[in-house]
Amino acid sequence: MSSNNCGITIALSKGRILEETLPLLEAAGILPTEDPESSRKLILPTQDPDVRIVIVRATDVPTYVQYGAADIGIAGKDVLIEHGGQGLYEPLDLQIARCKMMVAVSEGFDYAAAVKPGSRLRVATKYVNIARQHFAAKGVHIDLIKLYGSMELGPLVGLSDAIVDLVSSGNTLRANNLQAVEEVMPISSRLVVNPAALKLKHERLQRILTDFEGAVARQA
Numbered sequence: 001m002s003s004n005n006c007g008i009t010i011a012l013s014k015g016r017i018l019e020e021t022l023p024l025l026e027a028a029g030i031l032p033t034e035d036p037e038s039s040r041k042l043i044l045p046t047q048d049p050d051v052r053i054v055i056v057r058a059t060d061v062p063t064y065v066q067y068g069a070a071d072i073g074i075a076g077k078d079v080l081i082e083h084g085g086q087g088l089y090e091p092l093d094l095q096i097a098r099c100k101m102m103v104a105v106s107e108g109f110d111y112a113a114a115v116k117p118g119s120r121l122r123v124a125t126k127y128v129n130i131a132r133q134h135f136a137a138k139g140v141h142i143d144l145i146k147l148y149g150s151m152e153l154g155p156l157v158g159l160s161d162a163i164v165d166l167v168s169s170g171n172t173l174r175a176n177n178l179q180a181v182e183e184v185m186p187i188s189s190r191l192v193v194n195p196a197a198l199k200l201k202h203e204r205l206q207r208i209l210t211d212f213e214g215a216v217a218r219q220a
């Protein structure tokens, strides 16, 4: 399935995950030969001729690993839950790119009243599976509106009563007069591995896993 049968392909996304992943890669002896953040290449060689990095959209990382186009990848738990996790082995919480999935509403909106039995809440989010599960578990009926970004705008223009989105500093919510009213779940990035690759390339992948584990433990 994979085009390099003995080598290792690692799927990463640019942005906050990449930044925090580079020290972990280094701990595993994997050094890209050019700066992944500024390079326009989609396939980046590393100093180890058997290891390459592919740069993909954050939400596509699980797909590349699922189909064996990459042996391992790093993705946020949010992305993994929305993907569904089928065909993926998730051995390690890397504890990077940490944030919280939260429910947020406009300042002054009466959230407690809106989630009482019998009422309906209009929720805009990119994370439809997470939102659906969260409100179903609470027994709250919602109308779900799928967005692809800028969720914070939803309550401001009357598209929705609430949003479900990631919050780290809280600055984005504050800047838009929104307030977090409920934590859905803590989020961090996880290592995902293609199960077939783990069998076929066990020695090398296991070594990377162990090195990552050590680096995570040292960072804690």
Ligand code: PRT
Pocket (backbone or CB within 6 Å): 013, 014, 015, 016, 017, 057, 058, 059, 075, 076, 077, 078, 079, 097, 098, 099, 165, 166, 167, 168, 169, 170, 171, 172, 173, 187, 188, 189
């Ligand atoms: O940008 P693109 O559409 O390609 O993909 P992406 O947005 O999924 O990628 P990226 O790099 O933005 O995020 C990758 C992963 O980082 C996510 O899947 C999360 O697991 C993790 N992460 C950690 C975050 C945040 N913190 C975060 N704060 N992802 C997004 N945000 C956004 C949030 O959606 C909101 O718009 O930042 C804003 C809030 O930040 P604060 O600091 O203002 O609270």
Ligand code: MG
Pocket (backbone or CB within 6 Å): none
């Ligand atoms: Mg983004």
